Amino acid sequence: MTSPLSRRSFLGLTGAAGLTAALTACGGGTRIGADSPPAASAAPSFAGGEYTGPKVTLDYWNGFTGGDGPHMRAMLEAFNKEYSGRIEVRNVTRRWEDLYPAMPTAISAGKGPDVAVIHNDWIGTFAARRTLIPLDDVVGALRLGESDFIPAVWNAGVYDGRRYSVPLDVHSLGDYWNRAHLEKAGLKAAPADRAGYQDALAALKDAGIENPFWMPSKWPAHLMFMSLLWQFGGELYSEDGTRALWGSDRGAQALAWMVEQIDKGFSPAKVAQDSQYAAFKNDKVSFTWDGIWQINDLKANAPSLKWDLAPVPNIGGTAAVWASSHNFVLTAQAGKDPAKVQAAKFFIDHMSRRSTEWARAGMIPARNSVRRDPAVAGLPQIGLAADVNAFHFLPALPGVGDVQSKALELAVAKAVLKEASPADALKEGVATADKLLAENKRKYGG
């Protein structure tokens, strides 16, 4: 269970990284990094090609604790074998929610990673904290650009005019469905629109599935809410990152649809954390929305379950789904040693070329060319990427994770647990979010 727990919680535990003293009202108008030394300005630039420097050891941190872990380890073993005697990559895998809070502290102590994988929504926070070193030269050497990637993923790697990451993959929410249940209700596949979904749920109930679609109050409830918000045409935050927009009528419609599932009896009330996924694995639930990283977990740990994966249905009228992306970054710790910078950039370049292999870990490769590769195109998750415009990402605002966990996630939980109406929960949440955004603005500048 490590994987699902950790994956599901990584956003939930957002508070984690750079989130900071954001809350403390401070008279001084401090700005993060104001006194920091410029990070690795003297680092050599990268021209591509083989690494030729002295032998170095790179510490590499990532959160691939689940079904994706073995694939990452296999890729590392191959790398270490190929470049033995020149570069040695030491792997440290920790759960995402432990990795993010530990990383900045460990890096400033010189005991952190030289190179790491982080989610796209953390890039702004870490870059603002000067935890990362720009990678413009790497993508220059790789001749990569927006047209090679899903644009939103590519653009999330830029902070303050400089590029801090090389995207590895995209992962989104998907609609897992129980084949046996649907057959019982006379259905062949998961419906893709609002009316079809409601009819299917009613049919499943008639067919004897008491609660076909459990509505979680915690992870991934906020991912469901964000997906629905975008579907109804809403937005998360204003462009300049000063206002939360998810309390709009569209947000209320999205949240109301989630609560409606409980009112109509499709979901039991007050579902505890991870219960809906555990129930799906135990053949009790017909539909559950969860991340594509569960594919390998279901294959390994629920071998007798007959399931399938479909894109999240279009409830609000516009196709949209929450997505995130794993990104390679180079840290300020590596920046202290020019040889390490070169070796790390070489490593990132090498790994980013291996995304076909990485797709077998259950992820959707971020590179357009790889997604079209016949070896990858047949994998179950690739179907979700048929319309990449449906992918919506959390903006890489510095400190956004803090706002999400203290305001948005809490509002969703309150509404789903029936502690407040969707509109009231969102109104209260937005008031908190706006205060936090103002604090972040002051703290990180901008």
Added chain:
Amino acid sequence: MSVLTRKERPPGADVPDGPPAGAARRMRPWTPYAFLAPYLALFAVFMVLPIGFGFWTSLHEWDVNLPRKPFVGVENYTDLFDPGSVDGSRFWTAMRATGIFTVASVPLLIVLPLLTALLMNGRFRGRNVYRAVYFTPYVLGVAVVGFVWRFLLDGNIGLVNHYLGLDVQWTTDVPPAWVALVGVTVWWTLGLNSVIFLAGLQDIPRELHEAAMVDGASARHRFRAVTLPGLRPVMVFVVNSTILASANMFGQSYLITGGAPADQTKTAIYLIAETGLRQFDMGTASAMSFVLAAFLMAASALVFGAFRERDRT
């Protein structure tokens, strides 16, 4: 219990009469301080300094990873007392949760262990087995306890509801979540207080009970006139340490409810850990700790006051 006075000493014992004059002469004014020094050094290094450093932190906007830690005076504290601030409202919700848990759990954690200890103090077959049974859960770590109970108590797929035929959301609804958290804590830690009470009971001289019996006191009278007063020093310790332990509850709500529903079972320590260690906001976290500490010191003072030995005139 009796101590031999000098007059009762057997004649053979070779004890010089009079005070040990040499020892008193050799006593230097700094001798007591020399004895205290090792402890004082440890106390200063591991208590006074960290507390002072914590207080210093609470006066700053202290982000662990940033070189700049600007001084903000008491702003972290005033923020906590400002109901309109994000930290303030979160903090008092957490303090309320801590209060609810403490008030609900402490009486149970005093009365039940005392009853258990009274039973254990009797003579019956297999007494040691029963003592062990009650103490066993205490040796489990909070991670084990939390993980196991979280799944047992799950409202929709948990075994507790399944076997009892209930439909109670133990981990996502209040008050059931409080019942669950208090229940698990009592089950888990009952053994420790029982063992302490048991030791206290065994320290009460038998003669007192016998004398009371001769005077015709009933079992209930003996409990009130002999057992309870005899347990007083133990009771002060148990009440105080139980209040502190309950007010510092963190693991159970972190693991079993995750603070749900919404943040209603997120305790003060939970929030402090989250603020300081996950959000790196050490200044606010330290200020929260000091406010919590002030409350706990007041609670301890009340307990000591309540148990103060009344003057027997």
